[in-house]
Amino acid sequence: MSDNNLLLRALRMNAVFSGSSALMLVLVGPWVTAQLGLASVIPVYVTAGLLMVFALQLWNIVRTREIRPPEIAAIIAGDFAWVIGSVVMVALYYRSLTAAGLLLVDIVAIAVLYFAIQQIRGFRAFRRGAGADAAT
Secondary structure, X not given: OOHHHHHHHHHHHHHHHHHHHHHHHHHOHHHHHHHHOOOOOHHHHHHHHHHHHHHHHHHHHXXXXXXXXXXXXXXXXXXXXXXXXXXXXXXXXXXXXXXXXXXHHHHHHHHHHHHHHHHHHHHHHHHHXXXXXXXX
């Protein structure tokens, strides 16, 4: 597999997961709201909208195959921010979360961490390949 394909595969997985998550949040927003102990469904719907924008951004990169290093670095940083935010949310609101809510937050954070790691691997491979291409 080429270096570019490794990164694009990781971005594609992240796009599919983010888009699917956004759709699920819209479809079962009230249930998610209850599991997270929120008073309103609005934060869930806002998160769904932002996730969909993120998924579309990722999908556009995969579709066009245009790898811009600052954009990829920002995507990876955003994924790590999501994981850190999840840890902080669980720590601060542990008593408000149901068991299903805690499991949901944990599963999503683990998946996002996996995508971030795979994107780092792909990005490093891409940069090594880009450096080799520039030298020739």
